[in-house]
Amino acid sequence: MSSMPKYRPLPILRVWLILVVLCCTSVECNPRATPIGRALFFLRTRQVAAGVEVLTEDGPVVDYAGNWPQSFSLEGTPAFRIRDVSPFIVTFIHHALTHVVEENAAALGLTGRDVLDARVMRQRAVEFMRRFESGPGAADAGAFGFWPQDERLDAPQTLGQLLARDWLEGPVLMGDRRPVNLEVYPAAMAIPSDADVTATVYAALLDHAAIDGGAVPDTSIAQLFADWRDTGAVPLRAEPDWLPPQSGVFLTWLDYREAGEAHVPNDVDLVVNANVLYTLARYDRLDTPGVAEAVALINAVVEEGRHVARVESLGNYYPDGFAFHYSVSRAYCEGPVAGLRPAAERLAESVEQSAQVTPAGGVFWDKGAPHLDTALAVLTLMNASRQTPLIDKAVEYLIAEQDPTWGNWDEGAFFVARTDAGPTFVWTSKSLTIAFVLEALCQYELMQAQGR
Template sequence: MKIKKATPFLVLFSAFLFNFFSLYSQKTDEYLLKSQIDSALQFIKSTQIKETVFAKYYAGEWPVEMHLTTPYFFIGRKQKAQDSNCFTVSAIHNALSEIYLLDTNRKDLLPTLKLAYDDIRSYNEDNLYNFWKKLPPTRKLKLFNEPHPQPLVHRPTNFNLRSRFIHNTGNVPKDADDTSLGNLATLYNNRIFDSKNDLASCNRFDEFLDFERKNRNWFNVLFHRDGNSGAYMTWLYPEYEYNNWNVLKTAINTLLIFVPGSSARPEAYEPWVPFGANDVDVVVNANVLAYLAKTRQLENSKGHTDAIKLIENRLRKKFWYNNSVYYPNQFHIHFTVAKAFASGVDELRVSSEIILKDIEEKQNADGSFQSQSFINHFDRVQSTTNALSALIDCKSKGLAVSETVMQKAINFIISQKKVKNDQIYWEAGVYFSGGTLLRNILFWKSEAYTTVAVTNCFQRYLALKSTKE
């Protein structure tokens, strides 16, 4: 009889203990994530380059490794070199800016952001951005009639360009990817520092749409077959135009790229659109859409509807490995599409549902996600970070995201942290490639990029939990 009377008490007491320890565990996780964020941000601040050595490295950027992983016949033997580029410093700056805007008590980030933005502006020409800085060539670029003085060209800072040909291929024009990221950096800078810097108009992207063209990039022809899509093209520069284009002409000129007269051949001191033909990249389109949404220009852009259709159509094909020209990581598409959706591109809901389903089906038992084996040995940390970011963005827009999937991803990422000088960081993952022929062998990696991407995820996850509560 006494046992029966005690039973309701035991049930209530057990429920109290369960709720108490659940709340305690939740708070412990919150404190753990905050401590990870604090330590990782110390790493980001301490590894930012503070002084400039011309044509070697620049104040405001972070160390980046440009890595040719295997010998390639016209580039030469495999090599690694530190590289200065707009994409990396802009991406890190923007992720840090989002962290600051979620927690404006972090005033210690302001000098870091200002120094980074000053470097980003060095890539700017009339609100358009190039991947590389303009620098003196490292050699003569013509057999005859070399100009004196030599004009500046866009090129990597330290990577060895062993021939005139490969040096000329590095002189790429301004592009939609860097332009969207560089202008997004300006938007954040304006908000944080109450500045009034100009932003690129949507018209700058609409000038280069995949519509009624007289050329095609061989990679798009071979893997995508969705020409005349109306979506945004990568390079903000005129491509070679045939009188009557066909696939055979593209194939012949690409094979004869070393021969004078080939439409694919780079010319000294002239901007080189790779293979003479612009391309359409699904990730680049998502980045442009995100920028236009954040600057409230989306509806004014002629290309936005077709870009949204292109993304959804490519995602429906399921064979995503070659979907992006420049981004080989298996989950970078998920990362950028979800970010554009969360930025205000509501028409990407169906695409986001597709990537969400794919993520939930591909999580490993340990909580990780992985890319191909030849990309940074499965690139689990970067892949998991990209997937987690997409999950958080989808959740923020009201999609049904499994808390268990997110928690497992977070736990895996935490288990992979490294420690240096009492500061935590994560090993560098692959976030960009040379594209097309070099897509699987020429990579860009950065500990700072991966670390700030992780930190940004943790900060947004905490903000999401706080809003839910």
């Protein structure tokens, strides 16, 4: 009987080499050594390259080329997620990628591949966004929506859709857009085009024209926003105590309807207003009706300290985080909307006062999603031109927290949707968190290069 061969352990170096080969044959390895390079690698490998339809036990899951993975779930049940297809998150990722251009290569430590990859990602993202535009001849032509238009709204409602309507109760918006991967979504709750998505997409299209050779949009975007203001002509879904009667500020829904058809209740959200101000400034249209009123209201609520007590009360679509701070500071700095300076400075002060310190000396902010919160907080400080060591320490924290292999940070809730019956839907995307951190790192390195 022959003897069994003896087991000989492989040298550790050989084991390591085998693992590297196995990993790289199934998933593209991240070769970049810098935090910015690793973040770009993650975004490049996660962007949807071609339209996909995957059959799962719950039915088909659809996505479009140019999107990044994003999902929504009921608050408190993050394990049950719906894959979403929407341009809103993509506009913010596109915005972060606008920093990755040839003229910033030296300051950011970029390679030629980085610059090319970012351009390709931006171009794919713009093509994706265009799929959500209302076409010529539509009542809301030129506006963009959070979801695609659904031609099946007149079909008989399924039992699941009827039950969902009874459970959620509303809002009943009677629009024409629904999520592509949630068949039980009620037709009555389909949404119209909206000011938030329309504003952020048009800002992206302007960047597309400036750095990637796209055509300058010729739509009269100012009219889209001016048509939908809180003048008392449209009922409001809620009337918070910070909102003056007939305030004149911008409404969320661009609810164009046929003549004689009643309007559904609309709402006022101050993050939406900040994003509209940002885009109107980018297009040199701060003469638009509603701008002065929106600037005054944002400054007033910040002066009253309402962003400290319950920032989520300033609208229906953003949780208790730093989205309001970031959006106002971005409008002030990058629009620019000079009139928002009082709010931007007060918001930056509150950010400084709420900073936390790690045992290692790093600085972070945590309202439930420390990576996302810290990125938005440090961007708020930089947008307000604050000179504080908190920025340096926060950047150190973010770099230390990055996954060294894949280049990602943890996701967090950036925006929400509250139903009339109480359940709240929460949107998350790891790629979105990465984009905000990428934006913060790029802004920081560019400031350092300029000696600021």
